[in-house]
Amino acid sequence: MHMPYEYMMKNPMLSPTAVEPRDGYNIWLQFVDGIEGMVDVSYLASHGKYAALADRTVFERVHINEDGVVSWGCPDGYNIDADSELEICTESDYIALLGLNPSEVWGMERESRNRIIREARDEYETAKTNVKKQIAIG
Numbered sequence: 539m540h541m542p543y544e545y546m547m548k549n550p551m552l553s554p555t556a557v558e559p560r561d562g563y564n565i566w567l568q569f570v571d572g573i574e575g576m577v578d579v580s581y582l583a584s585h586g587k588y589a590a591l592a593d594r595t596v597f598e599r600v601h602i603n604e605d606g607v608v609s610w611g612c613p614d615g616y617n618i619d620a621d622s623e624l625e626i627c628t629e630s631d632y633i634a635l636l637g638l639n640p641s642e643v644w645g646m647e648r649e650s651r652n653r654i655i656r657e658a659r660d661e662y663e664t665a666k667t668n669v670k671k672q673i674a675i676g
Contacts (some may be wrong), residue, residue, distance in 0.1 A: 552629050553591065553606050559598045567608070567631060573662060575635040579626065588624055638664055 539628035556568040582588040630640035636658035
């Protein structure tokens, strides 16, 4: 379940700032607030126009477009409009990277959802800081 693009625009923490292709159908994502991690997008590669992602040269074209959306440019010969890109919404990926179940979170009332996301983000940052301290001591 994905929330509308407008929700992402009102909540800039959900905006991706970096993306890189990785092995298989994995992409590494980083968001504006520093949350980062691997996301498996293999579920896309067999669905309609997203089947183009099965071509590794297409998959490796992943980038963040001018609208701040993770997307892939496709060469001619694929069944998409000439001026369009394959795009994915990453709001649920952000929530999953925090260790939360996106379906449960999106089903909550807005105030509860925002509180849960804030708490999970704080826990993520604390864990990240602790790892950095361990490495510095190590």
